[in-house]
Amino acid sequence: MDHSNHNTLTTKNHICIAVDLLCMAVLLIGAGNAGSALLDDVCERGAGKNPRIAICPRVAFKHIKNKEQYLLTDKGFFGSGDEVVGRSDFKDTAASASAMDSYDAVLLELLNKKIEGVDAAVIFLGLGGITGSGISPAIARTLSDLDVPVMVFGVLPSPAGAETRARYGNVCYAIEGLKKYTGAFLLMDNQRIAYTDNIESMYPRYNRYAAVVVSDILSGSDPKTSTATSIGIRDMISNMSLSGGGFSVFGRASILSKDLLHYFIPVGGHKPVDVPTMIGVAVEKMSMNADTKIARKSTVLFRVPSWYMKDANAIDTRSIERFQEENSSEGHYLGISLTKRSLVTLTMLFTYRYGDLPRLCEIRDGAH
Numbered sequence: 546m547d548h549s550n551h552n553t554l555t556t557k558n559h560i561c562i563a564v565d566l567l568c569m570a571v572l573l574i575g576a577g578n579a580g581s582a583l584l585d586d587v588c589e590r591g592a593g594k595n596p597r598i599a600i601c602p603r604v605a606f607k608h609i610k611n612k613e614q615y616l617l618t619d620k621g622f623f624g625s626g627d628e629v630v631g632r633s634d635f636k637d638t639a640a641s642a643s644a645m646d647s648y649d650a651v652l653l654e655l656l657n658k659k660i661e662g663v664d665a666a667v668i669f670l671g672l673g674g675i676t677g678s679g680i681s682p683a684i685a686r687t688l689s690d691l692d693v694p695v696m697v698f699g700v701l702p703s704p705a706g707a708e709t710r711a712r713y714g715n716v717c718y719a720i721e722g723l724k725k726y727t728g729a730f731l732l733m734d735n736q737r738i739a740y741t742d743n744i745e746s747m748y749p750r751y752n753r754y755a756a757v758v759v760s761d762i763l764s765g766s767d768p769k770t771s772t773a774t775s776i777g778i779r780d781m782i783s784n785m786s787l788s789g790g791g792f793s794v795f796g797r798a799s800i801l802s803k804d805l806l807h808y809f810i811p812v813g814g815h816k817p818v819d820v821p822t823m824i825g826v827a828v829e830k831m832s833m834n835a836d837t838k839i840a841r842k843s844t845v846l847f848r849v850p851s852w853y854m855k856d857a858n859a860i861d862t863r864s865i866e867r868f869q870e871e872n873s874s875e876g877h878y879l880g881i882s883l884t885k886r887s888l889v890t891l892t893m894l895f896t897y898r899y900g901d902l903p904r905l906c907e908i909r910d911g912a913h
Contacts, residue, residue: 569664569766571778572656572693573597576684577677578604579700580670585609586749586756587669593767596659600684601633601676615655617641617680622648624655633676637711638718641679653687664766665694665778667759672719673702673712682722694782695727698759701833701908703735713912720790720899728786731793731894734833734904755832758795761846761892764882772854776846776880784844784878784896791842791896792905794833798826799890802850815852820861823891824868831895833904840895843873847881848890854883865891 573595575584581602588597588608599606599614606614611625619640620631635641645652660666666688670677685695699719702712720730733755765775776784785793800823802815828837837843845865853859862879869877873895884890899905 569777569779570662571595571763571766572659572663572666572688574666574668574684575599575602575609576668576670576681577601577674578671579674580668580677580681581606581609581614583669583671583698583700583752583755586752587759590753590756590760592760592763593769595763596663598655598659600680617644617648617676619644622651622655635675635679638675638679638715641676642683642718642722645680645683649683649687652683653690656684656687656691656693660688660691660693663693665696665782667696667698667762667778668723669698670700670719671702672699672716673705675715678715678719681719682725685723685726689726694729694779696729696731696778696782696785697723697727698731698755699733700755701732701734701736701904710911713908716908717912724790727782728788728791729782729793730790731785731795732833733795736904737832737834754797754830757890758797758892761797761848761882761890764848764884765846765880767882770848770883772881772883774879774881776844776878780878781844784842784876785894787841787875787896787898790899792899792902793844793894793896794831794835794902795892795894796827796829796831797890797892798823798830799888802853802887802889815850815859818849818853818860818889820864820891823889824865824893827891827893833902835895835897835902835904837872837895839901840873840897841875841901842877842896843869844878844894844896845869845880846890846892846894847879848884848888848892849881850885850887850889851883853889854881 575581581599585606585608597613599609601617616623618631618633623629668681670681688695764770766778785791
């Protein structure tokens with residue numbers, strides 16, 4: 546069969562083929578300070594040559610260049626080197642949204658310059674924040690106008706005393722606005738680390754966990770790591786989408802592909818992969834409490850050293866497919882990409898409708 550111009554198959558259970566889209570870039574956008582911080586971690590992990598911009602970061606970041614940072618105020622939308630005037634501390638999401646709408650022509654010009662060679666975009670934001678939640682729908686709308694598919698990576702806020710209701714309201718505002726332009730949401734819940742004495746100290750580690758998952762997602766569109774069975778970014782967005790919004794949670798597991806002796810000797814020594822154990826670990830490390838049994842869709846991204854691609858039986862894909870068949874009723878997808886590290890990683894995404902996720906229902910109820 547000739548796969549030279551073949552998109553992802555649409556059967557419910559398959560290993561995806563996405564050859565013709567693999568060399569396309571992905572535009573990475575950080576909205577607000579939390580979204581920009583997450584983008585910075587993604588860039589530290591390795592975002593390749595994918596273009597990126599940060600809108601309204603409040604602090605300097607190590608891995609996002611000054612020329613890639615932009616500031617929105619009530620008086621304008623400014624790039625690096627511009628003389629900034631106006632206030633950027635918006636009182637609520639409506640105010641930040643209004644400011645972004647006022648300068649939508651400038652936003653359109655910026656994004657239009659950034660999308661050359663781009664196949665899709667990922668918007669990162671803290672869903673409880675005022676700025677990111679307010680401006681992200683306008684960013685998604687502009688990308689939609691430019692025919693660029695969008696995935697949203699949103700971080701849900703943990704309860705915050707008297708501020709909880711307002712933060713939950715920001716979540717609802719952002720999701721309702723974003724749903725008009727995308728059906729693909731990837732969620733991480735800060736409530737998962739709220740048990741710690743100092744939650745602030747956990748954010749960098751939690752962001753790094755998210756960054757490696759984003760790296761796995763991007764690997765399917767990177768010609769250096771993709772294979773004939775990888776899932777490109779457009780297909781990822783399609784796989785994660787549902788009418789009315791698809792809300793995905795993720796878990797990831799990794800193991801060394803060699804024992805310690807062969808880890809330092811770069812010849813042979815690859816170990817069999819215990820896939821069932823990796824599945825169990827990935828489910829335990831889910832980014833939000835969710836019941837996999839009621840997931841509508843599932844997408845699994847397997848990254849392996851190239852050695853495992855030489856033998857059709859080297860990877861136990863049947864265990865993955867069996868688990869997916871048992872835990873997703875509307876579709877399941879499996880993609881395999883390469884890594885140069887002596888590491889095997891398994892990233893699992895489970896997609897739900899809004900009402901399937903108790904945490905989202907709790908946030909919706911708590912906002913009123």
